[in-house]
Amino acid sequence: MTNATSSAQLPACGQIDVRDLLASCEVDISLMPIQKPFLKLLLVSHPSIAFDVMQPQGRSRLDAYGPADPNLVQHYQTVRSFVGIQNRVVQQMMPKVPLVSGPGDKKSADKEACHDPEEACDEDKFGDENKGPTQSECWKPLLPLALSGSTILGGVTVTLVHVPLLTELTAWPWSVFVAIVLAIYGPTLLCMLWVARADPGQITIEDGETPKRTHKSWLYPEPIRRYDHYCRWLQNVVGLMNHREFMAMLIGLTLIAVLGVIMDPALAVLAYKKPGVEIVTGIILVLHWIYSLIVLFFEGEIFIIHVGLVSRNETAQEWKQNKYYVAHDTSKGDNIHVESLSDSDEYNELLDNGEFVYSPETNSFDKGCPTNCFNFWCEPRWDPQAKGDF
Structure with a gap:
C-alpha cells in the first residue's frame, strides 16, 4: 500500500465517491463490507489519515453472571492502513460516513437481568x-x-x-x-x-x-x-x-x-x-x-x-x-437454535415471552x-x- 497520494489525484469536492477514494488510495475494497454502509474513518492530526476498516469476524456472544450479553452480535477486527492524504484535503473532500458501533439491535439484557440481585450492583x-x-x-x-x-x-x-x-x-x-x-x-x-x-x-x-x-x-x-x-x-x-x-x-x-x-x-x-x-x-x-x-x-x-x-x-x-436453548414457531421453522436467529425483533420477542427452551440433546x-x-x-x-x- 502506498504512503503518499497527491491531492491532485483526488476528485473535486462534491464529486467524490467512497469506492473511488479508496481505490485512489489503493485500499483493498474486498476487505470492507461495502454492501452495508458501515465504515469508520479516523482522522488524526498527522500528515496521514488512518482508515479503520471494520471487518466482521462472525457472530459470538458477550460474557456474564453479571452483564453477560446473550444477544448475537458481530465482532469486528480492525484492518488499519495509513494513506498519505493531507488533513486539509481530507477535511474538504471526505464525505461523512457513519461510524461502526456494531449492528447490535438485539436486547443486551440476559436472562438474569430481572432475577439476579447482582445485576443491581454497579x-x-x-x-x-x-x-x-x-x-x-x-x-x-x-x-x-x-x-x-x-x-x-x-x-x-x-x-x-x-x-x-x-x-x-x-x-x-x-x-x-x-x-x-x-x-x-x-x-x-x-x-x-x-x-x-x-x-x-x-x-x-x-x-x-x-x-x-x-x-x-x-x-x-x-x-x-x-x-x-x-x-x-x-x-x-x-x-x-x-x-x-x-x-x-x-x-x-x-x-x-x-x-x-x-x-x-x-x-x-x-x-x-x-x-x-x-x-x-x-x-x-x-x-x-x-x-x-x-x-x-x-x-x-x-x-x-x-x-x-x-x-x-x-x-x-x-x-x-x-x-x-432452542425456540419453536420461528420464521426459520421449529426447534431452531437461538444462536441462529438473525432477526433481532424476533429474537427479542421470543426472549421477552420466555420462549427459549432448554434442549438436552444439544x-x-x-x-x-x-x-x-x-x-x-x-x-x-x-x-x-x-x-x-x-
Whole structure:
C-alpha cells in the first residue's frame, strides 16, 4: 500500500465517491463490507489519515453472571492502513460516513437481568464478568462484608434471642439449640470464606489442549477450569475448585432464611403472650423476620437457578449464552437454535415471552438429573491434573 497520494489525484469536492477514494488510495475494497454502509474513518492530526476498516469476524456472544450479553452480535477486527492524504484535503473532500458501533439491535439484557440481585450492583464499583472495578478499590470489599457481616449478625441474634426463647418454650437444653445454630451457620460461613478466597481452578496442565468449559477471567492470569461465573457478592470467580462450596453456601443461606421466615412470627406471638418478655425482644424478632424475607427473596431465586443448572449439568456461563436453548414457531421453522436467529425483533420477542427452551440433546454433558447431581457432588476435583470437563 502506498504512503503518499497527491491531492491532485483526488476528485473535486462534491464529486467524490467512497469506492473511488479508496481505490485512489489503493485500499483493498474486498476487505470492507461495502454492501452495508458501515465504515469508520479516523482522522488524526498527522500528515496521514488512518482508515479503520471494520471487518466482521462472525457472530459470538458477550460474557456474564453479571452483564453477560446473550444477544448475537458481530465482532469486528480492525484492518488499519495509513494513506498519505493531507488533513486539509481530507477535511474538504471526505464525505461523512457513519461510524461502526456494531449492528447490535438485539436486547443486551440476559436472562438474569430481572432475577439476579447482582445485576443491581454497579459494575464500575464491583466489577462484572468481563472486567474489574473501574472506580476506587475501596468499593470492592463492600459486598463481601455486607454478605458475611449480615450472616454473622444474624447468627448472633439467633443465639442471643431465639435460643433462650426456644429453651424456655420447649424445655430443651440450651446446648442443643446452640449446636444446631453452629451446625448451620458454621459451614455456611466457612464455605463463604472459601468461595471468596480460594483459587477457583486455574489451569495447571502445561501440555495438551485446553479443557472443555475452560474460560479466561480478568481476575486471574490463567484460564479457569469448569468456569461457572463471577460472583460480585464475594468478588471471586466460581469454578472447578469452589463451585461445590458455592452451592453449599447457597443451601445454608436458604435454610437460614426459611427458618427465620417460619420461626420469627411464631416466636413473636409466643413472646407477646408470655409474661415477662421485654418488648425489645419482639422488635428484634420482627426485624430478623424482615431480614429473612429479604434474604429469601433475593438469594432464594439464585438458589433455584443454580439447582436447575446443577440438575442439567449446565454452567451459569453456558446458561447465559443460551448455548443449549432452542425456540419453536420461528420464521426459520421449529426447534431452531437461538444462536441462529438473525432477526433481532424476533429474537427479542421470543426472549421477552420466555420462549427459549432448554434442549438436552444439544448438551453433551447432560447425563440425566441423578447422574448430573452425583457427578457434581462426587466427581474428584482436587487432583491438579483434573480438567473439569464433566
